[in-house]
Amino acid sequence: METRSKIVEIIRKVSHKDVTPAPDDSLFDSGLLDSFVLTDMVTEIEKAFSIKVPDSDLNPRKWDTIERIESYLEGRL
Amino acid sequence: MAFIQEFGCYLPEHIATNEEIATLAGCTPEWIVNVSGIIERRFARPDETVTDMAVLAAEDCLARAGLAPSDLGLILVSSGSSERRFPGPAAQVARRMGLDSTPAIDVPMASAGSLFAMSLADRLARDFGNILVVAAEKMSTIALSHPVERGISILFGDGAGACLISRDRGIASIEGSALYSDGSFAEDLTLPLEGCLSMNGRSVIMQVTRKLPRVLREVVEANGHSPIEVEVFLLHQANSNVITRVAQSLEVPEDRFYSNIARYGNTSSASMLIAAAEWSRQHGFTPGLRAAFGGFGAGFHWGALLAVGVR
Numbered sequence: 258m259e260t261r262s263k264i265v266e267i268i269r270k271v272s273h274k275d276v277t278p279a280p281d282d283s284l285f286d287s288g289l290l291d292s293f294v295l296t297d298m299v300t301e302i303e304k305a306f307s308i309k310v311p312d313s314d315l316n317p318r319k320w321d322t323i324e325r326i327e328s329y330l331e332g333r334l
Numbered sequence: 335m336a337f338i339q340e341f342g343c344y345l346p347e348h349i350a351t352n353e354e355i356a357t358l359a360g361c362t363p364e365w366i367v368n369v370s371g372i373i374e375r376r377f378a379r380p381d382e383t384v385t386d387m388a389v390l391a392a393e394d395c396l397a398r399a400g401l402a403p404s405d406l407g408l409i410l411v412s413s414g415s416s417e418r419r420f421p422g423p424a425a426q427v428a429r430r431m432g433l434d435s436t437p438a439i440d441v442p443m444a445s446a447g448s449l450f451a452m453s454l455a456d457r458l459a460r461d462f463g464n465i466l467v468v469a470a471e472k473m474s475t476i477a478l479s480h481p482v483e484r485g486i487s488i489l490f491g492d493g494a495g496a497c498l499i500s501r502d503r504g505i506a507s508i509e510g511s512a513l514y515s516d517g518s519f520a521e522d523l524t525l526p527l528e529g530c531l532s533m534n535g536r537s538v539i540m541q542v543t544r545k546l547p548r549v550l551r552e553v554v555e556a557n558g559h560s561p562i563e564v565e566v567f568l569l570h571q572a573n574s575n576v577i578t579r580v581a582q583s584l585e586v587p588e589d590r591f592y593s594n595i596a597r598y599g600n601t602s603s604a605s606m607l608i609a610a611a612e613w614s615r616q617h618g619f620t621p622g623l624r625a626a627f628g629g630f631g632a633g634f635h636w637g638a639l640l641a642v643g644v645r
Contacts, residue, residue: 285536292535292536292538292539292540293539293543293575293579295536295539295540296539296540296543296544296579299540312516312541312544312545313518315537315540315541315544316537316540317534317536317537317540
């Protein structure tokens with residue numbers, strides 16, 4: 258499964274909403290993520306992509322859109 | 335290794351309900367409960383200072399321990415909300431207790447300050463004997479300063495807690511502790527000399543939900559135990575949702591996390607010791623009972639401490 262599809266699947270799982278956000282939609286402004294759901298999303302991304310996100314990368318701006326998440330993962334995979 | 339002898343606390347009389355705060359913050363009482371778990375908090379009188387509250391918590395602690403102020407070798411006072419740059423409240427607290435030469439040190443650290451002071455007291459008790467740790471906060475003035483910010487004004491309350499740590503005897507032995515600081519996120523939770531409290535809530539939540547369970551696990555495992563073997567967790571009472579996440583992360587039932595945030599809100603560095611004092615009166619240490627303390631706050635500073643009941 259491609260990276261974007263996996264990210265969307267994770268967003269649906271943690272937000273409990275069957276949606277497909279546009280790649281540049283703010284996941285915060287759209288109401289899909291709050292502070293705690295954001296934490297859940299990062300944990301699910303770690304599991305799905307077999308990575309460990311260091312604390313220094315736990316910056317909300319890096320996880321605000323699907324594009325930014327993809328960009329982060331490209332640097333890690 | 336030093337010992338916890340006793341806890342103490344003081345809460346102001348005035349109860350500020352969610353209905354009262356909601357009017358000021360422009361939200362509903364229900365919203366406050368949903369995002370924070372807070373139902374009410376205590377507010378100090380306008381003329382009541384951090385020092386006033388610290389002295390009352392200190393006196394409560396010493397009375398319960400059956401000690402006099404003259405038995406103290408050192409006083410550590412934690413506060414992130416003291417009324418002036420210097421001197422901090424520590425020397426005044428000592429003076430108000432009748433002491434004019436006992437060293438008294440300020441720990442000007444919000445939220446995690448009491449945890450840091452307890453850990454330092456554990457290490458200093460060999461040289462100073464009885465050490466009184468006090469944490470006092472008057473957060474209401476800060477939370478309700480104009481312009482009132484909804485996400486901040488709802489959270490905070492006032493109060494003070496205290497803990498007496500001694501070299502030779504007590505109700506629980508301190509088995510170990512760990513302290514950490516990382517200034518990378520210093521701008522995400524600040525209170526400037528002039529101006530309002532500023533908080534990047536998303537960043538705070540992301541960091542605390544990782545760092546706090548990690549350091550709790552570290553301290554517990556370093557002493558040969560697993561988190562599930564800890565009978566009670568006494569944490570900084572920041573937000574009930576944070577406590578829930580820490581419990582989930584450690585895979586420990588949430589009912590082992592003592593919580594009074596619904597009644598007192600977030601009293602910053604005082605909250606952990608107020609929780610400990612209440613827990614101690616309701617339950618208390620029994621031989622072998624393990625209690626883990628944890629704090630996280632502006633800086634970011636965070637840490638944990640493990641104590642085991644001896645009687």
